[in-house]
Amino acid sequence: MTALCSIIGVLDNGAASLSAEALQLVRSAQHVIAGSRLLKNLSDECNTAQQYDLTGCLSQVPLWINAALLKNESVVVLASGDPLCHGIAGFLAKKLKPEQIQIIPNVSSIQLAFAALKMAWQSASIASVHTQDTGEWVHGATSAHGMYVLVQQCRQQSLLAILTSPENNPPRIARMLQMEGLDEVFEMAIAQYLQQPEQVVTDFLPVAEVANHDYGDPNVVILKRKTSLAAPVLFGLRDDSFQQRKPEKGLITKCEVRAVSLARLQLTRISIVWDIGAGSGSVGLEAARLCTDGHVFAIEKNSDDLLNIAHNHAAFGVSNYTAVLGKAPQYLAHWLDPDAVFIGGSGGELAELITLCLQRLKPQGWLVMNFVTLENMSTAVDTLKQRGATWDVCQIQASRSSPILTMHRLQAENPVWIIAATLT
Secondary structure (H helix, E strand, C coil): CCEEEEEEECCCCCCHHCCCCHHHHHCCCEEEEEEHHHHHHHCCCCCCCCEEEEECCCHHHHHHHHHHHHHCCCCCEEECCCCCCCCHHHHHHHCHHHHHHHEEECCCCCHHHHHHHHHCCCCCEEEEECCCCCCCCCCCCCCCCCCCCHHHHHHCCCEEEECCCCCCCCHHHHHHHHHHHCCEEEEEEEEEEECCCEEEEEEEEHHHHHCCCCCCCEEEEEEECCCCCCCCCCCCHHHCCCCCCCCCCCCCCCCCHHHHHHHHCCCCCCEEEEEEEECCCHHHHHHHHHCCCCCEEEEECCHHHHHHHHHHHHHHCCCCCEEECCCCCCCHHHCCCCCCCECCCCCCHHHHHHHHHHHHCCCCCEEEECCCHHHHHHHHHHHHCCCCEEEEEEEEEEEEEEEEEEEEEEEECCCEEECCCCCC
């Protein structure tokens, strides 16, 4: 008989959580691979097998399995709950041949947590922060942070089940919610030591209370919104939705021009966007709402405008947006390569900036620029020609109704040239 690798879901009550079939596979296995906690829990059932602690050694696991199977020796990999829900089975299924593995799932800790709360969970979104420890959440952090995906889910979901880690624990999640201004939006329940004699499942608690309390590990966090999630406007936000610096007119990319510029950026849900010369932040913040699983990096050289950006950032409730004070190309070297770049202001170094953006732009990416002067438009077109870009120019001349006595007339806004370019 050809030996198999059996990936078996286990709960924290160890052997008692296993079916007769699964328990027999564990007892007869010649090799058992698991994290230190599960190896300890099932030590009496697999004491004749060669044991491997996978903690910190995930990349080695397929090698261990293949070495055993080449000798036709049976392997068991133990995983918590359902190994296909943020578990090791999905990883191993990509590394091994389908005929080499079988998967025996268990009840997930998420199911157990909701059952203890006596709460339906079919509408819940599942998140995992069981990742490498990257420290406390910082407002404006990027996708390199282990809690980044969770923050985005919190903005979009009403009910979340979170698989935690010893570092990314309930208090840290609570402090993240406080940092993002979501502490009055959500309440939290914590399910600790599930299926163990020490099991404790809290009621839904205020975020501030969780932030200052310690909880037993392992645990699962359930986040629930206090009120239903409102559907935000995603596209075509009114100019007066943004706080802006106002000399004669608001320093903002007007709604009509902004709509066309965003359309020309060809944004997707996962786009990485640069907003250079961000002004009030209107283009970048609206892009962040559209690119829910992407990120927007913005730079603005005027400190007063950056204060307005900070106000608008908080008001619009997005966590996939980072704004810095500076003059491009400062900071750009540290940003992820963009799928789309918007230039609203260049600080007098337009040709160099266009060249840099084209060099960093991902394949099929778009560079979109707004100009109100003939000189800047001319510089941009000449640079794009020299760089071999495919480009086009569109002029937007919008007029808005304005009251005059008891009637209305059309009042013209300044014409704006929109240049869109890509490399083919």
